[in-house]
Amino acid sequence: MGGKLDSARAAFSQAVERWESSKEWALVAPVACVIHEAIFLTRYVSLLPSGYDPASLWLLIGCVVAILGCVFLRKRYPLGALLVACVCAAVCAHVDRGAYTGVPLLVLLYGVIARADYARAVVATVATVAAFWAPVYFAGEKTLALVHLEWLLAIATLALVSRALWTRRQAARELQEERGAREQALRERDAAEARSRIAGELHDSVGHDLTAIIALSEGLMGAAEDEAFEAAVASINSLAREGLVDTRRAVRQISALHGTGVVAETFGKTRSWDSIRPVLEHARSTGLTVAFTETGVRSCDSGQAELVFSVTREAVTNVLRHARHASRITVSWDHATDGSCLVTVRDDGASKEAVGTAGTGITRMRERVEAAGGMLFAGPSSDGGWEVRASVPRVGVVPGAKEGDGS
Numbered sequence: 001m002g003g004k005l006d007s008a009r010a011a012f013s014q015a016v017e018r019w020e021s022s023k024e025w026a027l028v029a030p031v032a033c034v035i036h037e038a039i040f041l042t043r044y045v046s047l048l049p050s051g052y053d054p055a056s057l058w059l060l061i062g063c064v065v066a067i068l069g070c071v072f073l074r075k076r077y078p079l080g081a082l083l084v085a086c087v088c089a090a091v092c093a094h095v096d097r098g099a100y101t102g103v104p105l106l107v108l109l110y111g112v113i114a115r116a117d118y119a120r121a122v123v124a125t126v127a128t129v130a131a132f133w134a135p136v137y138f139a140g141e142k143t144l145a146l147v148h149l150e151w152l153l154a155i156a157t158l159a160l161v162s163r164a165l166w167t168r169r170q171a172a173r174e175l176q177e178e179r180g181a182r183e184q185a186l187r188e189r190d191a192a193e194a195r196s197r198i199a200g201e202l203h204d205s206v207g208h209d210l211t212a213i214i215a216l217s218e219g220l221m222g223a224a225e226d227e228a229f230e231a232a233v234a235s236i237n238s239l240a241r242e243g244l245v246d247t248r249r250a251v252r253q254i255s256a257l258h259g260t261g262v263v264a265e266t267f268g269k270t271r272s273w274d275s276i277r278p279v280l281e282h283a284r285s286t287g288l289t290v291a292f293t294e295t296g297v298r299s300c301d302s303g304q305a306e307l308v309f310s311v312t313r314e315a316v317t318n319v320l321r322h323a324r325h326a327s328r329i330t331v332s333w334d335h336a337t338d339g340s341c342l343v344t345v346r347d348d349g350a351s352k353e354a355v356g357t358a359g360t361g362i363t364r365m366r367e368r369v370e371a372a373g374g375m376l377f378a379g380p381s382s383d384g385g386w387e388v389r390a391s392v393p394r395v396g397v398v399p400g401a402k403e404g405d406g407s
Contacts, residue, residue: 026075029071029107030068030071030072030074033068033071033103033104033107034068036103037064037068037100037103037104040099040100041060041061041064041100044060044096044100045057056095057095059091059092059095060092060095060096060100063088063089063091063092063101064088064092064100064101064104066084066085066088067085067088067089067101067104067105068104070082070084070085070088070104070108071085071104071107071108074107074108074111075111078108078111078112078115078116078120078124079112079116079120079123079124081108082105082108082109082111082112082124082127082128083124083127085101085104085105085108085131086105086127086128086130086131086132087131088101089101089102089105089131089132090130090131090135093131093135093136094135094139097135097136097139097141097144098132098133098135098136098144098148101132102132102148102151105128105131105132106128106132106151106152106155108124108128109124109125109128109152109155109156109159110155110158110159110162111159112124112159113125113155113156113159113160113163114159114160114162114163114166115163115166125152125156128152129152132148132152133145133148133149133152136148210241211317211320211321212282212283212285212286212320213236214241214320214321215286215320216285216286217233217234217236271305271306271309271310272302272305272309273298273305273308273309275305275309276292276309276312276313276331279312279313279316280292280316280331283316283319283320283329286320287327288319288320288326288327288328288329289327289328289329290316290328290329290330290331291328291329291330291331292330292331292332293330293331293332293333294332294333294334294335295332295333295334295335296334296335296336296337296341297335298335299335299339299341299394301339301394301395301396302396303372303394303395303396304339304341304372304392304393304394304395306395307368307369307372307392307395308333308341308343308390308392310365310368311343311365311369311376311388311390311392312331312333312343312345314361314362314365314388315331315343315345315362315378315388316329316331316345317361318361318362318386318388319345319347319349319386322349323347323349323385323386324349325349326347326348326349326385327348328347328348329345329346329347330344330345330346330347331343331344331345332344338393339393339394340374340391340392340393340394341391341392342389342390342391342392343388343389343390343391343392344387344388344389345387345388345389346381346385346386346387346388347385347386348384348385349385349386362376362378362388365390366378369390369391369392372392372393372395373393374390374391374392374393375390375391376388376389376390376391377389377390
């Protein structure tokens with residue numbers, strides 16, 4: 001029973017919406033009123049006695065024509081058209097007692113109650129009662145006044161039902177638009193995060209690999225007497241530098257598409273705690289002395305491991321890329337009892353004021369760490385050189401992961 005009632009309500013609601021949204025259907029009511037008035041006025045004229053008053057007839061015809069004009073203008077000026085029609089109906093009430101002006105007047109009343117605000121609906125109802133019902137009632141025709149009142153109540157009830165359905169449709173439409181806007185915002189956010197992840201992978205992974213290639217090729221320069229070998233090494237170094245410049249440019253362009261973004265994960269495979277070992281081996285292969293220490297117990301949080309790896313790799317890459325005369329890197333991971341991990345990367349190179357401020361890497365790492373609830377510092381160390389220090393909290397524990405002792 002409930003399903004049939006809902007179906008009937010939906011069908012009625014759709015019919016009303018088509019009725020009100022179609023320009024062609026909007027002419028149905030005015031044309032029907034014109035036909036109705038033409039038929040009944042013709043009948044009225046044909047039944048007039050021989051001694052009728054022509055002035056009263058022309059007054060009635062003039063008022064009916066004016067009211068029909070108001071019906072045609074009801075969409076543009078709903079309340080104004082009704083008030084003018086009420087004045088015309090009141091002027092000729094003594095002639096027709098509402099018999100010929102009542103139908104278009106009720107059509108106008110329906111339109112105001114169904115769509116206008118409540119204040120205008122009240123004004124329209126009071127005006128219609130005064131012009132349509134009051135003259136008949138005060139003329140002593142109680143039976144006709146009761147009929148007029150019944151018509152008023154029927155039209156008002158139908159208009160209120162239509163108003164409720166229209167309000168419900170409007171609310172559903174607004175809800176649908178809001179849902180669509182929310183889904184669009186989510187799609188845009190996901191696209192922005194995807195671009196940020198890609199930018200992070202380009203900067204962190206590709207940038208690190210290119211930096212390692214540059215450092216290795218520079219270490220090979222002058223190591224052999226073969227000119228062809230030297231030329232090949234120089235070409236590799238040049239291509240790697242060009243690739244690094246292009247990578248940085250691509251990262252900036254991708255980041256500019258959505259502003260400064262903060263993401264909690266890296267595009268591609270998730271890095272584990274042990275993923276840092278190849279990075280440190282790359283640094284050692286360039287001739288640097290790399291010392292790595294780890295204390296405490298590793299968390300089973302893969303998100304934290306990913307973030308610690310990214311911070312460490314970025315700091316080591318910056319040493320290879322920017323440090324002047326650096327010969328040693330010390331990396332330490334200290335796992336605290338509260339689950340956080342203190343990452344410290346120091347080098348003994350010359351002071352580099354631009355590191356950590358001009359590039360995008362340290363800035364992006366700081367944003368990621370702070371977004372996770374931690375902190376990151378990058379600057380000159382107390383014993384010379386450069387230091388990157390970050391406190392990385394737990395990000396999200398992965399079920400089923402096992403904790404392992406630090407090595």
